[in-house]
Amino acid sequence: MLLSLLSKASCQSQDVAIPSTSQEVPKMGLVQSLTAGRTIAAASVAEGDSCEFGSLYYFGLCGLGGVLSCGITHTAVVPLDLVKCRIQVDPAKYKSVFNGFKVTLAEEGTKGLAKGWAPTFFGYSIQGLCKFGLYEVFKVWYTDLIGEENAYLYRTWLYLSASASAEFFADIDHPWFCKHPPEAWPRIMREEGVNGFYKSLVPLWMRQIPYTMMKFACFERTVELLYKYVVPKPRADCSKGEQLVVTFAAGYIAGVFCAVVSHPADTVVSKLNQEKGSTALEAAKKLGMAGLWKGLMPRIVMIGTLTALQWFIYDAFKVAMRMPRPPPPEMPESLKKKLAAEGKELA
Known part of the structure; x- marks a missing residue:
């Protein structure tokens, strides 16, 4: 399924004739909807870019950017995350x-x-590879499904x-790597089988899917609003450094919302990992309403900083690799004419 998505995402319509004049004509194709009126399409490499927007190579680089952004940041905050989890399960x-x-x-000790x-x-x-890489794939694929105007x-x-959609697949590897050290894998397999690795997968989805939905949607819309109401000049006139500052700010705002919406489920997952044999509902009952929100402030600090740094690293990687970075969405010309x-x- 994922290979077919990638294959579909890298294609474009073959029915469009190449203009014989030098006049710039917007190219039709799969990836035009959120960049209406601009010539960003998977048909040719734009001047200054290292790859085609929407190509397999582009999605591969997005995945690599996700590896760096998630791997580095989550490892850096291991001490804070460890203390946060201990506050949740043993206040x-x-x-x-x-x-x-x-x-x-x-x-x-320090260790x-x-x-x-x-x-x-x-x-x-x-997880970062799947989360960021598949997000870009699904965003392009769903854009093609619903059409240019609806996409806006x-x-x-x-x-x-x-x-x-991206988080659903990204979480499947998570119980193997993030919740159990490698030396514990044979024992878990022997005592509980494959199900032992995935007993917390459903509550993990309950935590991670809302978290990631907020992380991406809030970030995208916050960037749009910052450029519209806060930044005193269009993004095209901003330097790469100024654009990365906006990225960091939007990432932190998104991170605060991520922490709030996912915190109760995060507390339940921590409790499940402490108490073998418990279900998500049993863990929630034991914790109570107050217990579900225990440790929220350190989680806000951690997730806010984490999310801001992830988006900063991800966007900085795109800049360093000279990847296409479409500006905030604009209303398609066809929709402008209809309105x-x-x-x-016009909104």
Whole structure:
């Protein structure tokens, strides 16, 4: 299925004649909908770009950018994540972030704060590959399915659908790498079988899919709003450094919302990993409403910073690799004409 999506995403219509004049004509194709009126299509490499927008090579680079953004950032915040999880599952012992660090250092030393960094790095690198790479694939594919005008009018739903689809597949590797160290794999396989790796997959989806939907959709729309209402000049007039500052700001805002919507499910997943044999519902009942929201502030700080850095690294990678970076969506000319004919104001 994924190979067919990639294959479809790299294709374009063959029915379009190449203009014989030097006048720039918007190229028809799969990837025109969110970049209406501009010549961004998987037909030729634009001047200054290293690859075609929507090509297999482009999606491959997006996946590599996801590897770097997720692998590096999640590994860097392992100590904070470890303390946050301990606050969630044992608030009597770990009373606050500062206290959690103090107790962990006293009992386990500095090495205790780095516990689990290896499976975290490899697991989140693979997840980043799927999350960012497939998001770009699904965004292009769904754009083609619903058409140019609908892709603009319902772009928030487009971002939500594409990110949810990407996260669904990205989470499948997660229980193997991120929740269990490699030395535990044979024992888990022997005692519980393959199901032992995936017993927390459903609550993981409950946490990660809303998280990723917010992460991508909120980021995309925040970037759009920042350029429209905050940045004093069009994106085309901004330097690459200024654009990356906007990326970081939009990423942090998206991260705050990500933390809030996914925190209860994150607490349940932490509890399930502590107590074998429990179900998600049983864990939620034990935690109670107050327990479900325990550790929210450190999670907001962690996820906000994490998400901002991920988007910064991902966008900086695109800049370094000279990848196409389409500007915020514009209303298609066909839709402008329809609204003008109906006497409606252009949004």
